[in-house]
Amino acid sequence: MGGVKISAGLHARAAGNYFEKDRLLMTEFNRFFAPRSLAFLGASSDTNKWGYRILSNIVHGGFRGKIYPVNPRGGEALGLQFYKSLEEVPEVPDLVVIVVPPVAMVDTIKGCISKGIKAGVVVTAGFAEVNESGAAAQDEMVALARQGGMRLIGPNCFGILIPSAKLYAQMPPIFPPDGHIAVVSQSGNVGLTIARRAMAHDFGCSCMVSIGNEADLHAEDFLEYLADDAKTAVILAYIEGFKDGRRFFEIARNTSLKKPIVMIKVGETEAGASAARSHTAALSGSAEVFGGIGRQAGIIRANNLQELMNLGYGFLCHPLPKGRRVGIATLGGGWGVLAADACARLGLDVVKLPQDIIKELDSFLPGWWSRNNPVDLVAGSADAIIRVVDVLARYGGIDSVIALGVPFPHLARMTLPTNEEEKKQVIQFIVESYSKSFSDMKAISEKYGKPVIIAAELPAPRTEGSFDQDIMRSISKQNMVCYSMPDEAAMVLNSMARYGEFIRRG
Amino acid sequence: MGGVKISAGLHARAAGNYFEKDRLLMTEFNRFFAPRSLAFLGASSDTNKWGYRILSNIVHGGFRGKIYPVNPRGGEALGLQFYKSLEEVPEVPDLVVIVVPPVAMVDTIKGCISKGIKAGVVVTAGFAEVNESGAAAQDEMVALARQGGMRLIGPNCFGILIPSAKLYAQMPPIFPPDGHIAVVSQSGNVGLTIARRAMAHDFGCSCMVSIGNEADLHAEDFLEYLADDAKTAVILAYIEGFKDGRRFFEIARNTSLKKPIVMIKVGETEAGASAARSHTAALSGSAEVFGGIGRQAGIIRANNLQELMNLGYGFLCHPLPKGRRVGIATLGGGWGVLAADACARLGLDVVKLPQDIIKELDSFLPGWWSRNNPVDLVAGSADAIIRVVDVLARYGGIDSVIALGVPFPHLARMTLPTNEEEKKQVIQFIVESYSKSFSDMKAISEKYGKPVIIAAELPAPRTEGSFDQDIMRSISKQNMVCYSMPDEAAMVLNSMARYGEFIRRG
Numbered sequence A, B: 001m002g003g004v005k006i007s008a009g010l011h012a013r014a015a016g017n018y019f020e021k022d023r024l025l026m027t028e029f030n031r032f033f034a035p036r037s038l039a040f041l042g043a044s045s046d047t048n049k050w051g052y053r054i055l056s057n058i059v060h061g062g063f064r065g066k067i068y069p070v071n072p073r074g075g076e077a078l079g080l081q082f083y084k085s086l087e088e089v090p091e092v093p094d095l096v097v098i099v100v101p102p103v104a105m106v107d108t109i110k111g112c113i114s115k116g117i118k119a120g121v122v123v124t125a126g127f128a129e130v131n132e133s134g135a136a137a138q139d140e141m142v143a144l145a146r147q148g149g150m151r152l153i154g155p156n157c158f159g160i161l162i163p164s165a166k167l168y169a170q171m172p173p174i175f176p177p178d179g180h181i182a183v184v185s186q187s188g189n190v191g192l193t194i195a196r197r198a199m200a201h202d203f204g205c206s207c208m209v210s211i212g213n214e215a216d217l218h219a220e221d222f223l224e225y226l227a228d229d230a231k232t233a234v235i236l237a238y239i240e241g242f243k244d245g246r247r248f249f250e251i252a253r254n255t256s257l258k259k260p261i262v263m264i265k266v267g268e269t270e271a272g273a274s275a276a277r278s279h280t281a282a283l284s285g286s287a288e289v290f291g292g293i294g295r296q297a298g299i300i301r302a303n304n305l306q307e308l309m310n311l312g313y314g315f316l317c318h319p320l321p322k323g324r325r326v327g328i329a330t331l332g333g334g335w336g337v338l339a340a341d342a343c344a345r346l347g348l349d350v351v352k353l354p355q356d357i358i359k360e361l362d363s364f365l366p367g368w369w370s371r372n373n374p375v376d377l378v379a380g381s382a383d384a385i386i387r388v389v390d391v392l393a394r395y396g397g398i399d400s401v402i403a404l405g406v407p408f409p410h411l412a413r414m415t416l417p418t419n420e421e422e423k424k425q426v427i428q429f430i431v432e433s434y435s436k437s438f439s440d441m442k443a444i445s446e447k448y449g450k451p452v453i454i455a456a457e458l459p460a461p462r463t464e465g466s467f468d469q470d471i472m473r474s475i476s477k478q479n480m481v482c483y484s485m486p487d488e489a490a491m492v493l494n495s496m497a498r499y500g501e502f503i504r505r506g
Helices: A009-013 A028-033 A050-061 A102-115 A132-147 A188-200 A219-227 A245-256 A270-280 A287-296 A305-317 A333-346 A355-362 A384-394 A420-448 A468-477 A486-505 B009-013 B028-033 B050-061 B102-115 B132-147 B188-200 B219-227 B245-256 B270-280 B287-296 B305-317 B333-346 B355-362 B384-394 B420-448 B468-477 B486-505
Strands: A037-041 A066-070 A095-098 A119-122 A151-153 A159-162 A167-170 A178-185 A205-210 A234-239 A261-265 A325-330 A400-404 A452-455 B037-041 B066-070 B095-098 B119-122 B151-153 B159-162 B167-170 B178-185 B205-210 B234-239 B261-265 B325-330 B400-404 B452-455
Touching (some): A028 A119, A037 A167, A050 A066, A102 A119, A102 A132, A132 A151, A178 A188, A188 A205, A188 A234, A188 B333, A219 A234, A219 A245, A325 A384, A384 A400, A384 A420, A400 A486, A420 A468, B028 B119, B028 B151, B028 B159, B050 B066, B050 B167, B095 B102, B102 B119, B178 B219, B178 B305, B188 B305, B205 B219, B219 B234, B219 B245, B245 B287, B355 B384, B384 B400, B420 B452, B452 B486
Parallel strands (some): A037 A095, A095 A119, A119 A151, B095 B119
Antiparallel strands (some): A159 A205, B159 B205
């Protein structure tokens, strides 16, 4: 049986290789987050059924532990023989993933308990989100599980995704790599949207938990676990409503003191709340109440998915700013105006530059530069922006720098060569040029301990195929991110400054 | 001499082939928008200079008219011999593009006038945006030009880009195809950001005019021209300040009655206004004033570049909704909640569905669907969403439909084949599947004359190279757009509804 290998460094404190050494460390959450074996209840060989598709994702995802598919009628799929009952399974699996129909749920849970199983993910829908009899069935299921000492995720969820365990027990075939973003979502499809977008930027996930109806385990239980999960650097959450608001905010506050929670909270309009009720039976509560309590708990609010992603990348890549004073360096005037406007609207301080800084910039910038903050290089040499960022970041009167544009590769031609070998070389040159620009910016950020947040277009020659992905990958390898719009950089910086204030207040 | 060929159809009313038939139709704006010949003053063979780079873009862009590069010292570049003076040029060019240094500007303008030139684009910077003596030099230039009957764009601008004329007289090497989005921008780099993003979505531009300091021609002059330019379906504008606010809003209102103007207005904070002054010498004015007058003029406000782009695509692809009542169909609950919340917050009406519509949906949806608006298919067959959208669009109590998700290609495997031929076939299959989904949605929209606005993730198998671009291209060929977030669809719909109200009020 394969063990979960967790690498050193950042992950040193993670749940790690506990189970190979010490069985006693196996807590209920480890069963979810690093199971050594799992039973899949409701396996199917019909490729149109979730009983096949989820099993397929578990198998293709490369889960390193034992997989025991179970179906009362037997059968086989994906090279696995189905067990006719849980009793026949030759060990007590750490985790069960359940996709049986609602009518079979009570017997299934009873079977799990008599087998001694302590952790289950109930994917099956048709409970409290549907009607009152569904709610009653859900209550019965939870009561049974609790009596038997079994904890449940769901029902009505997409599953769970733990890249470090190569566990991809979820509906769509998406396989984000291991990383430091944790996703806790009341919506499976929003959770996977988040995981997929992170993946497109080449950032990995420490987990994606689709919590569904939260019949037993609630969002806050996962926050509590993730607060001490060394692998997780930032938690992205999508929440429609709270089962126990007081407990949620208490735990969220304690978690926020350890790492940022970025959250989309929906259901604050009547239309949204009604949609949430039929989605996950969530009771949404009012915007005002959440706004105030959320801020006190240090929760960073995102207004939409794009903001959520941008904030996630920001917290992952940048140190917290020590204050609200911003310096802006830009390769183009318009982007500078957009950024200055966005900063000022959010309450960031686009400081006036003192004479000695202006003098220093004068020493190497062309005569026509703006002599203002934003420092506008006005079509001067793009390479100079690195020096400008260094001067701004060094200045004690500035807490963070926004750089709009980076030095870009100077290309002899505007189209890629048709010769495949030459083309590869040109692409490699472009990717490496950008990579170097971002590592230079990163070095400045680290030297002065201040965030350097970059928004830029990454101009490349005309080409039939896109290689943005390669550029993105080279950037995220530096643990950097390139925002595509100046106001995004301002928004991220403002939320990071606000979170810094929360942390300092304690 | 090559003539500009303008195709029939949508373009029938455009400036067209006037100059081949009737010289009298040549107005001052036609000289900018469909020049038959241009002189380039300040040509250089130094590849680091704008005098080379812009000339290179003009040549590589394939300008169909005659190009006359001029430099007092002679020289040659890009296969073109430089003329030593404008006098030597064997005809009177329709347009001059000027990149000579500021000190040479007065003589240059005098030379243009004595040659009989009526239209010039002054790229050169170093005027009112720098200091008072620059402002005085700018005034002198404009006074001279006006006396001589010559109109000017700029100074301090990126140039002008007219794809229908294959005229790419601008700084960076970007060559958007011909299309129906007009861009009028006080910032060259923001203007080109817009053109480039549109291009990435495979939408073309009718023009991109970088208006710079607006010494002579102002933003509103271009609005006035574009109002009657049949080629232009929507105008995207980036504005830092107004030279003549009253005139701007009068013309903007008249233009808005003919076609939508979507605008980013910056410089409303002190930091933004200060940046704008050093950028284009713009006086920004207050947010409150612009907000009220802008609304009265029918201007659609975008808060940032992403909104600007999304609104541009929306107006390009969809009919205007006749009211605020929205039906939402979704493949996933969370996206539905996000959309419903965003709609309600913006004042769109997520209507309650009547019993007969619910009954009709019951007839083909699986038992567990939400029976609510959003119509949540809850992991049912994705293909059913087309039928749901049809039912919603047909219903008289709904003015527009938001579809979250589209039918997607069913793939046997999760990775692309390694064999190149098979791989091509699979990619083609995926692209065609999406293309069909979008054309089905488009057909419904056209059948009922209501917007069907789509936000979706376009799931595709894991692959080293991305082919999103191919999918995007197949979608924009249908004159459709795929938003990536549910709230984007809501935002676009709200602005379209508001613009529809403006048009109906008249």
